Amino acid sequence: MTSIDRTRLHELAxxxxxxxxxxxxxxxxxxxxxxxxxxxxxxxxxxxxxxxFPIYLDRAQGNRVWDIDGHEYIDFALGxxxxxxxxxxPAVVEAVTRRISEQxxxxxxxxxxxxxxxxxxxxxxxxxxxxxxxxxxxxxxxxAIRLVRAITxxxxxxxxxxxxxxxxxESLVVVGPDGESMSRPGNVGAPVxxxxxxxxxxxxxxxGLERALAHGDVAAVLIEPALTNIGIVLPxxxxxxxxxxxxxxxxxxxxxxxxxxxxAGPGGMTRAYNIEPDIVIIGKAIGGGIPTGAYGLSxxxxxxxxxxxxxxxxxxxxxGGTLAGNPLSVAAMRATLEHVFTDEAFxxxxxxxxxxxxxxxxxxxxxELPWAINQLGARAEYRFARPYPRNxxxxxxxxxxxxxxxxxxxxxxxxxxxxxxxxxxxMAPMTSRSDVDAHHEHFxxxxxxxxxx
Ligand SMILES: Cc1ncc(COP(=O)(O)O)c(C=O)c1O
Numbered sequence: 491m492t493s494i495d496r497t498r499l500h501e502l503a504x505x506x507x508x509x510x511x512x513x514x515x516x517x518x519x520x521x522x523x524x525x526x527x528x529x530x531x532x533x534x535x536x537x538x539x540x541x542x543f544p545i546y547l548d549r550a551q552g553n554r555v556w557d558i559d560g561h562e563y564i565d566f567a568l569g570x571x572x573x574x575x576x577x578x579x580p581a582v583v584e585a586v587t588r589r590i591s592e593q594x595x596x597x598x599x600x601x602x603x604x605x606x607x608x609x610x611x612x613x614x615x616x617x618x619x620x621x622x623x624x625x626x627x628x629x630x631x632x633x634a635i636r637l638v639r640a641i642t643x644x645x646x647x648x649x650x651x652x653x654x655x656x657x658x659x660e661s662l663v664v665v666g667p668d669g670e671s672m673s674r675p676g677n678v679g680a681p682v683x684x685x686x687x688x689x690x691x692x693x694x695x696x697x698g699l700e701r702a703l704a705h706g707d708v709a710a711v712l713i714e715p716a717l718t719n720i721g722i723v724l725p726x727x728x729x730x731x732x733x734x735x736x737x738x739x740x741x742x743x744x745x746x747x748x749x750x751x752x753x754a755g756p757g758g759m760t761r762a763y764n765i766e767p768d769i770v771i772i773g774k775a776i777g778g779g780i781p782t783g784a785y786g787l788s789x790x791x792x793x794x795x796x797x798x799x800x801x802x803x804x805x806x807x808x809x810g811g812t813l814a815g816n817p818l819s820v821a822a823m824r825a826t827l828e829h830v831f832t833d834e835a836f837x838x839x840x841x842x843x844x845x846x847x848x849x850x851x852x853x854x855x856x857x858e859l860p861w862a863i864n865q866l867g868a869r870a871e872y873r874f875a876r877p878y879p880r881n882x883x884x885x886x887x888x889x890x891x892x893x894x895x896x897x898x899x900x901x902x903x904x905x906x907x908x909x910x911x912x913x914x915x916x917m918a919p920m921t922s923r924s925d926v927d928a929h930h931e932h933f934x935x936x937x938x939x940x941x942x943x
Pocket of ligand 1: 570626627628629654655656657714719747748749750773774
């Protein structure tokens, strides 16, 4: 296996940064003139990019994006899953346009009939009986956490170390070097010490999870069934079954966040792995680009919550939001679920992702790189470690910001966009094998330059 020559990496990265600046003068100027935005961007995360400034969007269609400097990109980032349906899918555009112009009523605090259709379809996919909508997966997680605390009367939530579930206070917890839970580095303005509300356990570590549960004070374990925000860390055989058995043994609920793992198939990992959760969280992709989120409850849990007359579920008790479940986002969800994320679409997306993964693996072998790639249905992600890390802490240790930035900027300069957050490539229903070939051609060229061959 070959290690990377850092001097060569720095030289190549400097060359690519120079070329990025030369290719994107309009984006550069727009960024420099953004004097009224916090961090010069509409949302601070948009400063996470491999060049010195973000590329400004002109337009996007399907799995293609165009920037204001006139460059076209094959989009494997897909809005970090928010655009997994592809940009402006015709079925979504049609439904959303109808609601906006013909029907009207974007926000009314009145239900539309689409909502029951969406609830029924989410039940068919993810097995939960009763659904409620939010505008982000973050909020769906927040509201589910409030409900499980209220119903169980227990204070703590257990998470995987290096999980990501949105900007949920409780979830910013990791396993520290001494094996104890601690605040995630960089946690902004925690309301209380996170260890008061939460514990962390490593992914793929059932004894660690049991230690977290054994205190008897855990309302729920809230997890992604595979980690997708620190590479893709997959379950070892028996892990997910073990999680379910332990949560039952210690009388804790199991919340499965499918926001990203929906890529595994039409019913996410819940269906693909037969998980039997108590609550399912979903968001991002199911709105086809329109903000949305949802949580699904078992009928027993929902009935128990509704029977609690001391809980204010219809006004300001802390669960819900004014624009949540609005007619526009519900119409978008219906169109996306009904017309875009069909079984056939997933078959195609997974086939293309497998083609992507096989090709990347072949390059790692050919150039003897100590890197590995994991696939979860329609998404694939490589990490600078081999074998692939088996938990969040090891995956975090395998990060290499310099290398990652170089590869991203190299690809962007040649019309290929990976998610800015990691080395993730996601396939939309319209992503083709020839799009993947284009990625592999440039990815191989980047590797050859790195290796000096
Ligand atoms: C698993 C998971 N849950 C929740 C979220 C939060 O989604 P949003 O930013 O739409 O609130 C994310 C975002 O990346 C996520 O990956």
